[in-house]
Amino acid sequence: MPGKGSAKSIEALLDEYIGSEIEEYLKLREEKMTFIEIPPEAEIMEIKDLYKPWARAVIIRDPTTGALKYIVDEIPLTQLERRVVKRLIDMLYWQMEPPPSGVDVRDYVEAEVKRLIALYGLKRLGRRVKWSKILYYILRDTVGYGPLDPLMRDPDIEDISCVGPGRPIYVWVRPYEYVPTNVIFYDPEELDDFIVKLAHKAGKHVSVASPIVDAILPGGHRLAATFRKEVSVAGSTFTIRKFREEPLTIIDLIRWGTLSPELAAYLWLVIENKLTALILGVTGAGKTSLLNALATLLRPTTKVVTIEDTPELKLPLENWVQLVSRPSHGIGPYKVGEITLFDLVKLSLRYRPDVIIVGEVRGEEAYVLFQAMATGHGGMTTMHAEDISAAVKRLTSPPMNIPESYIPLASLAMVIRRVRLPGAEIVARRVAKVWEIRGPNDFFTVAEWKPAIDAFEIRVEDSQLLKSIAEMLGKDTVWIFDEIAKRTTVLTWMAVKKITRYRDVAKHVQKYYAKPDLMYRTALEELKQLREAEA
């Protein structure tokens, strides 16, 4: 029996082994070593570390077919190591106490695993296995996302989906679009188990009796899944839409060409003055991100209430109330405790907001939102629609039922699309059109993206909204065009300076509100200097 002292020294020895192994792996990685075989004829598009040294992504292209593939290159386990991992996970499962509150789960499990290795594994197996790797895989499969863990770590991946066992997991990865990966659940049972675990992570339960899940994973990732063959022909399926910690900012969008600084400046003025905007687009087009980026441009003291089904928005505003709807916990027709978007929009009016933001309108809440807009509240929302006429059609039909005469209460609509750039294989997002809504059937295209030249055309001179803003503020049109020009300069400067982080963008927006002229002059001066330096 090892005494207390020797157990300690075994743990020290383990740490030493782990340290030296990791060093060795890091060295191998530096030599561009891949552990998974890459077909020699493949064209390598990109190599990136996802979690050093354990996981790396290699994106390859078949030169004859042009097909892309996303290869997760993890340091593989030997057969013996795989058995050890399985054994230790079983032991953990039976022996581990739940972590005390306030303790980082990952650290806690790591300490537990090391304790188990020191107790049961190290003496018997010595250095026949790589303990660092075993630790990686155990953490990956317990506190992490299992075989998906490397994919969850790739910031360029937006969603991860599985259409059933035996088929490759697909990822939507910037800038390639959907690409199959080398991650596959071959065994249907393994996939079923994985989905049960995912659902648990999201605090939900999935079973044959209740075979669909729509839930939020820790970290805000959205999970949709089906269980076994109950509702999906091929067997269990899932899609994870990854959530960004750091929301995309208007400067990110400008830098990626989603909109131009001038268009952003125009929208900024419109939103600041509590006019109302609809953001249209298909699923995953980038509506919510655009909404969030635009809302960040609001004056920091604006009172905002946001209303969502899942909390996705993140605003740098002090005076912000974030409301989230709640599904019913009743079964069948007996809806118990349900709080809908409709309830919340009604409630929000009591909060006397300057601006009401509804994450996405789908039903009767649209009606209340339009009523709120009629009484002078600013409003912003997103809606699933291809363009303005489709949006109006949806708004005026059940279940939204907005009278046609209400439509012009929205001042502005814009559509964001995934587009293929001319001459390039990559897709990008563009605010394809912006309309000023002048009547129930009168939509003036104030800005438009031109695909052939990948540029935006914007007709500020013809904008009625700008004119009415000027009037409202007691200014003239010269002032308003000047204001657009100034904001364009400030936004361009931020884009050039790569001020993209959410907090930094908010800080600069705040500065602009406080001292517009000072900030404009600084931006102008610095842009001039940069241009001269370039010339």
Ligand SMILES: Nc1ncnc2c1ncn2[C@@H]1O[C@H](COP(=O)(O)OP(=O)(O)OP(=O)(O)O)[C@@H](O)[C@H]1O
């Ligand atoms: N302009 C953009 N450029 C690049 N990526 C973007 C852009 N806008 C959004 N994305 C990414 O696209 C994904 C989907 O974005 P978002 O959730 O905003 O879309 P959505 O239209 O609201 O989707 P849904 O229809 O599911 O509500 C996110 O991962 C986001 O990071």
Ligand SMILES: [Mg+2]
């Ligand atoms: Mg959305």
